[in-house]
Amino acid sequence: MDTNPPLTHTHTRRVRFADTDAAGIAWTGRIVEFALDAIDAWFRARLDTDWYELNIDQDVGTPFVRVAVEFRSPLTPRDTLATEVRVAKIGRSSLTFAVAGRVGERLIYEGELTCVFVTRSTGRSIPIPEVYRAKLA
Numbered sequence: 176m177d178t179n180p181p182l183t184h185t186h187t188r189r190v191r192f193a194d195t196d197a198a199g200i201a202w203t204g205r206i207v208e209f210a211l212d213a214i215d216a217w218f219r220a221r222l223d224t225d226w227y228e229l230n231i232d233q234d235v236g237t238p239f240v241r242v243a244v245e246f247r248s249p250l251t252p253r254d255t256l257a258t259e260v261r262v263a264k265i266g267r268s269s270l271t272f273a274v275a276g277r278v279g280e281r282l283i284y285e286g287e288l289t290c291v292f293v294t295r296s297t298g299r300s301i302p303i304p305e306v307y308r309a310k311l312a
Contacts, residue, residue: 182311183261184220186213190254201250206284207242210274213258214288217272222307235304236295240269244286254278265311268292268300 188209196202201209219225229235250256256276264271269291276283291300303311 182221183259184213184217185257185259186216187255187257188212190250190252190256192252194250195252199251203246206246206250206276207244209256209258209276210242210244210260210284210286210288211239213260213274213276214272214290217260222310224307230295233304234295235301236293236298237270237290238293239288239290241271241289242286243288244274244284246284247282248278250276250278250283254283256283262311263287264289265303265308268302270303270311 190201194201194205215226218229224233226237229237256278258274258276261273262270263273269289271287271289273285273287275285292303293300302308
């Protein structure tokens with residue numbers, strides 16, 4: 176029996192009026208925020224921790240060093256967004272996530288985001304801690 180959840184996780188959220196810009200669609204910056212929220216949910220589901228616990232309790236940060244997002248379709252407060260997160264690449268000290276946000280079958284955005292594990296107090300990169308690397312296997 177596999178005790179690890181799958182490397183793919185879907186995070187769902189309702190789009191709010193406060194997420195929109197003057198055009199009445201989700202503001203560009205919110206799309207990146209939605210992707211980051213989904214990745215944080217992936218951390219909780221897959222690694223049994225979140226960014227706050229990593230930073231505060233373990234002195235481990237995961238700053239993002241690369242964010243690439245392509246927008247495919249507008250998003251409004253009428254929509255419920257489902258963002259799928261999967262691990263695209265596991266490096267020595269980095270994780271690259273592939274994300275895709277959809278409303279039903281309609282693709283809203285897709286992209287890749289890469290974070291690096293660091294010691295929070297020094298800001299220096301570290302290998303992915305073994306307790307987490309084991310959960311990625």
